[in-house]
Amino acid sequence: MRLTTKGRYAVTAMLDLAIHAGKGPVSLADISERQGISLSYLEQLFAKLRRNELVRSVRGPGGGYQLNREQQGINVAQVIDAVNESVDATGCGHTGSCQDGSICLTHHLWCDLSSQIHDFLSQITLADLMERSDVRTVAKRQDREHLSSFEDSLISAKVTA
Amino acid sequence: MRLTTKGRYAVTAMLDLAIHAGKGPVSLADISERQGISLSYLEQLFAKLRRNELVRSVRGPGGGYQLNREQQGINVAQVIDAVNESVDATGCGHTGSCQDGSICLTHHLWCDLSSQIHDFLSQITLADLMERSDVRTVAKRQDREHLSSFEDSLISAKVTA
DNA sequence: CAATAACCAACTATTTTGGTCAACTATTAA
């Protein structure tokens, strides 16, 4: 089992998407700026999120990504699963062939741990996260620090005019 | 955070040690045979376990390793920590500087998850594991399949005689 | 003294992570 930046990035990006929903699709470039995640890496992650039908994409100018369901319908475990970071703590993938065909001494311990983690993460939805005060605070800070590409283009339009 | 064979091997080996305690020190060669873990890799893991005072060693013939405390005094979290597999799910090591000096959008989520996992694992002692029926079953199978080096030497002594 | 088994250091193969780069396709605004 592993939980590295891959899974964390995916959850963070999905939460960013949830927070900035409502004003049309959100571009990966905006998420990249706000969350400090490389654009090309985000592309890879969102390809997987799309294949798992957690998001849908809109191409062309003004395009970007949108959540494919309501925020209450998406939980953290699903997002992590989607980017292939299994929350499985066993070495055998629950098959029980950890030691030449049979189960190893600690097989059931890792099974128990796996369901513990999965239960915890699957009970937390994007909607839950959005309501948290610490999340709202950080989101406000990020919005202040990074204008979206939309606002950006408005400003350069003014400057040009 | 990561939980790979390293942490699993460490817990498995410690449990093997607990199960075969009472008949003097247990050699790494025996653990290697029974649990199917490479001897030299075990050496590296036990160096760390010893530095963390979870085991003590006895050198020379008939030597090996022993638990440094009672089985109830050693929990799974301690063993995993000892081999440097942190059960920390945050990217910043709880410092809160995940995004250029400030906390990232999902910092508190990973903190919560970390303590969830740590609480779970620290409540399970080696003594608890030994009582489990699935552990006892697997241990019996392993003892049947692999004679200890002690029993082995008894047999070869008979053959020689 | 010889066998045993812990101890130690250095090296290696493989996998995973976290990316980059280039080429391509679909959409829309001018």
Added chain:
DNA sequence: TTAATAGTTGACCAAAATAGTTGGTTATTG
């Protein structure tokens, strides 16, 4: 219709971590 935007795909890459191996040394016991 054409340029710009933005997603899509695949190949590639460097660094780090994992899971070892090799080749010793030191301490202990029979």
